[in-house]
Amino acid sequence: xxxxxxxxxxxxxxxxxxxxxxxxxxxxxxxxxxxxxxxxxxxxxxxxxxxxxxxxxxxxxxxxxxxxxxxxxxxxxxxxxxxxxxxxxxxxxxxxxxxxxxxxxxxxxxxxxxxxxxxxxxxxxxxxxxxxxxxxx
Amino acid sequence: xxxxxxxxxxxxxxxxxxxxxxxxxxxxxxxxxxxxxxxxxxxxxxxxxxxxxxxxxxxxxxxxxxxxxxxxxxxxxxxxxxxxxxxxxxxxxxxxxxxxxxxxxxxxxx
Numbered sequence: 001x002x003x004x005x006x007x008x009x010x011x012x013x014x015x016x017x018x019x020x021x022x023x024x025x026x027x028x029x030x031x032x033x034x035x036x037x038x039x040x041x042x043x044x045x046x047x048x049x050x051x052x053x054x055x056x057x058x059x060x061x062x063x064x065x066x067x068x069x070x071x072x073x074x075x076x077x078x079x080x081x082x083x084x085x086x087x088x089x090x091x092x093x094x095x096x097x098x099x100x101x102x103x104x105x106x107x108x109x110x111x112x113x114x115x116x117x118x119x120x121x122x123x124x125x126x127x128x129x130x131x132x133x134x135x136x137x
Numbered sequence: 138x139x140x141x142x143x144x145x146x147x148x149x150x151x152x153x154x155x156x157x158x159x160x161x162x163x164x165x166x167x168x169x170x171x172x173x174x175x176x177x178x179x180x181x182x183x184x185x186x187x188x189x190x191x192x193x194x195x196x197x198x199x200x201x202x203x204x205x206x207x208x209x210x211x212x213x214x215x216x217x218x219x220x221x222x223x224x225x226x227x228x229x230x231x232x233x234x235x236x237x238x239x240x241x242x243x244x245x246x247x
Contacts, residue, residue: 041205046215050196053222057189060222060229067229069236077237088226099219107206 045102045110048118052095059088091121188225192218 063084066075098114195214207215 042207043199043205046207046211047196047199049215050192050199050218053218054189054192056222056226057192060226063226063229063233067233067236071237077239080233085230092223095219099215102207103212103216 040110040112040115042102042108042110045098045115048115049095049099049102052091052118052121056088056092059084087121091118094118094121188221192222 063080065072066080071077094114094117098110098118101111101114195218199211
């Protein structure tokens with residue numbers, strides 16, 4: 001049942017996104033193996049890096065939305081100054097650390113420590129996103 | 138740009154990241170969750186623009202590639218995305234600070 005759901009999601013993603021050659025479930029599953037204590041697959045690190053980039057682009061959109069003065073409803077200078085920008089800065093540093101390691105070690109596994117640093121930065125952003133949701137109501 | 142849409146995308150993207158990063162192992166169930174969230178984000182992509190769509194397409198392509206290692210082309214694509222996202226953020230923050238001089242973060246976001 002789980003596999004059927006995954007297949008349906010992939011099919012939906014393939015339908016909605018014009019990607020060339022949507023591959024099979026087996027190929028997707030084979031892209032990942034268990035994380036070890038010390039390393040992560042490069043493809044996993046790349047997905048984490050780009051996922052952070054989605055957050056950063058979303059934060060950029062939020063800041064752009066709040067740029068007019070007076071700002072629209074839901075904007076908060078203190079939130080942007082004290083939470084958004086510092087969290088984005090920390091996350092960017094974590095992203096660059098992990099990605100720099102991946103690029104410096106071609107064909108090798110990524111650093112789990114740097115991966116965890118990005119996880120921590122993401123947790124901070126996650127708590128901030130809840131604040132955004134409150135501000136949007 | 139609708140603030141509710143922005144926050145919805147932010148929250149769903151964060152959920153995807155956490156499900157990906159906090160897993161002790163990446164099996165089909167984990168990937169299921171990530172893809173589920175990415176699909177949920179798709180309806181909002183039109184409002185956030187082609188850039189986010191490009192990033193999500195790249196992530197899904199990576200999930201489907203069947204390889205644990207990256208090609209030079211894939212690395213270059215991520216580099217380009219990182220640079221684009223960084224430049225967008227710096228530009229947006231600069232414009233914001235011009236209109237809100239009292240809000241002067243000590244950090245740059247890059």
